[in-house]
Amino acid sequence: MAKRNARGFGCLGFLLLVALVAGGFFWxxxxxxxxxxxxxxxxxxxxxxxxxxxxxxxxxxEHLGAVRSTTGFLRFARRFGDSAPIRAGEYEVAPHMSAKDILALLQTGRTVQRLITIPEGMPSILVFERLAREKVLTGKLPIPEEGTVLPGTYSFQRGEPRKAVLKRMQDAMTQTLDQLWIRRKANTVVNTKEEAITLASIVEKETGVPVERPMVAGVYSNRLRQGMKLQADPTIIYPITKGKPLGRRIKLSEVRAVNDYNTYAMTGLPKGPITNPGRDAIAATLAPAQTDALYFVADGKGGHVFSDTLAEHNANVQRYYRLRRAQGTR
Incomplete structure (x- = not known):
């Protein structure tokens, strides 16, 4: 009886060992x-x-070498994976990524994030060129109307139409302008959204110092109220280059040129925007600083000096010229 029990326990132990080994191989x-x-x-x-x-x-x-076999991947995905559908897009499979993690990646839709940045004050011709250079985008693109693109960083996917990316940029401008227009202050000089974008584009080009934008907007608002010429240098350049850098000094003949943009030869706002202004420049135009200033000139340090009278302005200009001479520039 004891021998029979020993044989039974031995058989059970053997079967258990086989099961453990089989389980180990399966794992x-x-x-x-x-x-x-x-x-x-x-x-x-x-x-x-x-x-x-x-x-x-x-x-x-399997063709890319990311899984060992099509059949194996499908078998395990159906047995152990989630039943959620996979999503279209571009994915990056990391080195040695497991089949389990690959399926999760495809089901959650964590696609490759491609970004394109439109800096504040980038004219539409350069927006067009930047989109055209993105080789993974598709389709042709018209040059967008000036002032219709909101500067910022936008995501896109491989194979996406350029027109679709541009539409997101333009929709963002429309939404931003609508939001800011509702909150415009009583001292804004513009009467329409179109005028707001036009004046904001000048403010954007005239200063790269964010805190100065309301003040620059205040100066130009005062000039418009008094019927003075805006005399903004960027409005001279725009008809010549469509917003691209001029690469040289402005000629006297260009200062005197009569056209729909040159604010040295006309009063009021130019025909339209001269670039794509950012949100802060638009906000400054719709809520300009309360100031009596009518003039400003560079301070030689990246900012500007503002003045209420022409005499003060002329003194500031001479101070600026002396500084440039001292620095060995003209």
């Missing part, structure tokens, strides 16, 4: 093909087109 198999490190040795870009199935994507993953 290793699952780990190798599902939750463990994948075969990719370098970052891999995966494009999942609209309408792609999991099987289509699995074949592409």
């Amino acid at each position: 290793l198999y699952v780990h190798r093909n599902w939750s463990g490190p994948g075969p990719a040795t370098h970052p891999t870009t995966l494009i999942v087109p609209q309408g792609s199935t999991l099987a289509d994507t699995a074949r592409e993953l």
Whole structure:
């Protein structure tokens, strides 16, 4: 009886050992093909087109070397993975990323984030050129109307139409202008949103110091109220270059040129914007500083000196010229 019990326990122990070994092999198999490190040795870009199935994507993953086999990936995904659908887009599969993590990546839609930045004061011709240089975008693009693009950083995806990216930039400008227009102050000199963008574009080009924008807007508002010429240098340059850098000094003939933009030869606002102003420049135009200043000139340190009278302004100009001479510039 004792011998029979010993044989029974021995058989049970053997079966238990077999089960443990089999379980260990199964765990290793699952780990190798599902939750463990994948075969990719370098970052891999995966494009999942609209309408792609999991099987289509699995074949592409095997082709790229990101999973060991299409069949294995699908088998484990159906048995152990989430049932959520995969999403279209561009993905980056990290080196040795597991099949489990790849499926989660595709289901959560964490696509590659591509960004394009439009700096404050970038004219539309340069916005057009920047979008045209993005090789992963598609389709042709017209030069956008000046003042319709809100500067900022925008995300886009591989294969996205350039027109779609531009539309987001223009929609952002429309929404921002609408929001700021509602909160405009009583001392703003502009009567329409179009005028606001035009004046804001001049403010944007006249100072690169953010805290000065309300003051510059205040000066130009005072000039418009009094019927004075704005005399903004950037409005001379715009008809010549469409907002691109002039690359030289302004000629006297250009100062005297009569056109729809040159505010040295006309009173009032120019025909339209001379660049794409940022949010802060628009806000400053709609809520300018309360000031009596009518003039400003560079201070030689990146900012400006403001004055109420022409005599004060002329003195500030002479001080600026002396500073430039002292620095060895003209």
